Amino acid sequence: MSTSPADSKNDILKTSGVNPEKTAESIKNIAKSIREASAKMRETVRTLRESGAIDELTQAVYEATVAARDTAKELNDAARDLKERGIIKDTAAAVEQTTMAARETAEIIRDTARQTAEAAPHTTETVKEAASKVKSKARHSGHS
Numbered sequence: 001m002s003t004s005p006a007d008s009k010n011d012i013l014k015t016s017g018v019n020p021e022k023t024a025e026s027i028k029n030i031a032k033s034i035r036e037a038s039a040k041m042r043e044t045v046r047t048l049r050e051s052g053a054i055d056e057l058t059q060a061v062y063e064a065t066v067a068a069r070d071t072a073k074e075l076n077d078a079a080r081d082l083k084e085r086g087i088i089k090d091t092a093a094a095v096e097q098t099t100m101a102a103r104e105t106a107e108i109i110r111d112t113a114r115q116t117a118e119a120a121p122h123t124t125e126t127v128k129e130a131a132s133k134v135k136s137k138a139r140h141s142g143h144s
Contacts, residue, residue: 048054082088
């Protein structure tokens with residue numbers, strides 16, 4: 001008793017848990033869902049078209065595109081104008097000059113601080129000596 005290839009396929013399907021009737025039913029259900037979704041989609045598109053929503057959306061996208069184009073053109077024109085008038089170049093030069101002046105100022109402040117620190121010990125001694133002399137004179141003139 002030999003088995004045919006069809007019999008062995010059926011045996012494989014049965015042992016693997018795949019039920020051909022359930023598979024066919026699932027496919028029919030999927031096809032039905034696709035038909036229902038297609039009908040809903042056609043109805044939605046018809047409603048959108050009849051309501052004017054598609055025209056409204058198309059017009060809004062067009063206006064936004066035109067506004068973006070015009071804005072880009074204006075920015076391009078403004079940038080070109082600034083470049084041609086040398087404003088960008090002049091601004092860069094002014095920034096560089098300001099940076100150099102700030103560096104020079106910082107260097108002067110550092111030098112001044114260093115000189116002040118160097119002079120401070122001498123100044124402190126001089127002030128102490130002067131204060132001591134003033135006190136001494138005050139004592140002598142107050143006792144005479």
